[in-house]
Amino acid sequence: MKNPYYSHPAKILKIRKESPDSNLYTLQFKEAKIQKAFHFHPGQFVMAGIVGYGEGPFDICSSSMETTTFDLSIRKVGKITQKIHTLEVGDTISVRGPYGHGFPMTKLNQKNLLLLGGGCGFVTMRTVILDYIKQKPKGQKIQVFFGVRSEKDFLFRQEFATWSKHVDLHLIIAEAKEKKSRYHQGVITDLFDKVKLLDNLAVIACGPPIMYKFCLARLKDYPISDEDIYLSLERRMDCGTGVCQHCAIGPYYVCKDGPVFSYGKIKDIQGAI
Amino acid sequence: MLNNLLYTKECDIIYPMKTNLKKLLKYIQQEHKLIAPIKKDHGVFLSQTKDLNKIILSSQLTENSFKDFLFPQEQELFDFKGAELVKPKQYTAPGLALFGISIIDLRALSLYAQVFRHDPYFQARGNNTIVIGYLKVATPDQTFGIFKERLEEDTLEHLEFDVFVLDSNTGLHFFSGSPKGQKALTQAGIEDFENVEYVGPVKESGLDQTMVANYKKVKNSFKTHRKLWEELGKRCLACGKCSLVCPTCFCFSTHYKFGQKKKTGKKVLNWDTCFYSEFSRVAGGHKFLDTVAKRIFFWYEHKFVRIPDELSIPGCVGCGRCIKVCPVAIDISRVLAELGKPVSKLASRKTLKKKKS
Numbered sequence: 001m002k003n004p005y006y007s008h009p010a011k012i013l014k015i016r017k018e019s020p021d022s023n024l025y026t027l028q029f030k031e032a033k034i035q036k037a038f039h040f041h042p043g044q045f046v047m048a049g050i051v052g053y054g055e056g057p058f059d060i061c062s063s064s065m066e067t068t069t070f071d072l073s074i075r076k077v078g079k080i081t082q083k084i085h086t087l088e089v090g091d092t093i094s095v096r097g098p099y100g101h102g103f104p105m106t107k108l109n110q111k112n113l114l115l116l117g118g119g120c121g122f123v124t125m126r127t128v129i130l131d132y133i134k135q136k137p138k139g140q141k142i143q144v145f146f147g148v149r150s151e152k153d154f155l156f157r158q159e160f161a162t163w164s165k166h167v168d169l170h171l172i173i174a175e176a177k178e179k180k181s182r183y184h185q186g187v188i189t190d191l192f193d194k195v196k197l198l199d200n201l202a203v204i205a206c207g208p209p210i211m212y213k214f215c216l217a218r219l220k221d222y223p224i225s226d227e228d229i230y231l232s233l234e235r236r237m238d239c240g241t242g243v244c245q246h247c248a249i250g251p252y253y254v255c256k257d258g259p260v261f262s263y264g265k266i267k268d269i270q271g272a273i
Numbered sequence: 274m275l276n277n278l279l280y281t282k283e284c285d286i287i288y289p290m291k292t293n294l295k296k297l298l299k300y301i302q303q304e305h306k307l308i309a310p311i312k313k314d315h316g317v318f319l320s321q322t323k324d325l326n327k328i329i330l331s332s333q334l335t336e337n338s339f340k341d342f343l344f345p346q347e348q349e350l351f352d353f354k355g356a357e358l359v360k361p362k363q364y365t366a367p368g369l370a371l372f373g374i375s376i377i378d379l380r381a382l383s384l385y386a387q388v389f390r391h392d393p394y395f396q397a398r399g400n401n402t403i404v405i406g407y408l409k410v411a412t413p414d415q416t417f418g419i420f421k422e423r424l425e426e427d428t429l430e431h432l433e434f435d436v437f438v439l440d441s442n443t444g445l446h447f448f449s450g451s452p453k454g455q456k457a458l459t460q461a462g463i464e465d466f467e468n469v470e471y472v473g474p475v476k477e478s479g480l481d482q483t484m485v486a487n488y489k490k491v492k493n494s495f496k497t498h499r500k501l502w503e504e505l506g507k508r509c510l511a512c513g514k515c516s517l518v519c520p521t522c523f524c525f526s527t528h529y530k531f532g533q534k535k536k537t538g539k540k541v542l543n544w545d546t547c548f549y550s551e552f553s554r555v556a557g558g559h560k561f562l563d564t565v566a567k568r569i570f571f572w573y574e575h576k577f578v579r580i581p582d583e584l585s586i587p588g589c590v591g592c593g594r595c596i597k598v599c600p601v602a603i604d605i606s607r608v609l610a611e612l613g614k615p616v617s618k619l620a621s622r623k624t625l626k627k628k629k630s
Contacts, residue, residue, distance in 0.1 A: 001364075001396065002391070004391055004392065005351070005542075006360055051540075052531070054529065056556060077557045236555050238525065239527075242583075243392075245524035245545075248574070250579075251492075270493075270495040
């Protein structure tokens, strides 16, 4: 019987500083057969951590078509992530997964997409963008709204130039910007006033609950059904398999039934958003 | 068939049949540690015993349930060395015999079997345990649990057990529910027993109607009966005693424990409770269940919404242990009754408490 709690050692191949408190880790499972069997869908996550300290859920943010390595963007925010930030190339992170259901890309590829990412919630959008650039589904266009507090908080900054060639990228910062800055100033919902949205649109959003609240209010002005708005939720998780109850919302488990839910599915659930 | 076994004239009680129970337990004791209802200072508990004369045979539920033994408070998952876990070569568990498990607790055990079907540790414990259900029927119209259930013809075929002993005034009647149970009965020299084939937890007649009614009551009640949940949130101490004794509570967290040698230790699983404020805390400090009202509702959601949705079986088996241990007398059956009323007819705070007996 497969042990659902067992995490496999993965080696850190590369660390890229993304922001003052976030690093991008490129990882590879030490066992070749585990790496070979590791396939994921955009929006899925892994339970990762350091043996002896703890583990938690992290969105995978590399292209799902990359099979030899995978990336996790980790922000230094708690006990485990602070410890992870002390690791160096060649050190080990323990990983199990992938878990949950990602974005329904087969369905979503029939529509244009609006990606809404707030702060470090943007992580999971990178997979969607990288896959789009590699696949380029016929006739599909993507708009990206990425909002952060200040310019230094942008993740994946060095990829923006490449992304801009393929997607309609809009970046916004909340704090006052410097003169001649190429970014918009304001909060992510301000972009709805500045940018004309595409037609036949589905939405993927990942960010703090407060961002969902205001973005959902703005999306009501557009002909987008609640079933075409997908949100990726964050919760505490211990098992990743829908047993330990930490991540439960109403009748669902964020780890097993999510982390991606259509807004239509969870809008009436107490405390979901 | 079951009902026919329950009632005959008092004089028909066949006392020698009791010997069969002793024979069975003595046989099982040879290879298993016997856990049975034993009287202690503050009630009857499932505890390990070698002395069969200490076993309490009654229709009363034990204070604790099987979960203390099949899902212990702390479970070792892995050893670790340096930065890597050491996967167990095999999953071992002590050979236990759980005797005196009520129908109510057998229901909860069937739920555990579903929930932990992919957990090799639980499966190993289950495989090494022989479960002997027991029901003492005191009166013909006896009901059990807070939902006033009765023993019905098909009750046993929807429960997972190895042996079941029905103790009525017509004597002891033995049932086997597994090859393990059949072997134990036969080897113990009991030939007069009936085989019961487990057909799954859901009855052919459809979903449990009490479960369906409670599901409707609880599902959206945080919006419709907000005041009630807030009242409960004010009263509840969030001590978590209800979840400790509940035979269908199984939430847990995992931790690392360091050993004597540097960089070695164990990864363990511990019981948790959703009543504690840290339960929903994520990195950075945000708690999704930030009030006691939200946490007590979450507990009811688990029992009456989440488990029925996921497994089509009740997440509350109606044992009433939570009512018994609650220090502020919150009574789950009274809460459910209140949730069935329109908001305008909600009772005052006092009526949510258990009735004085």
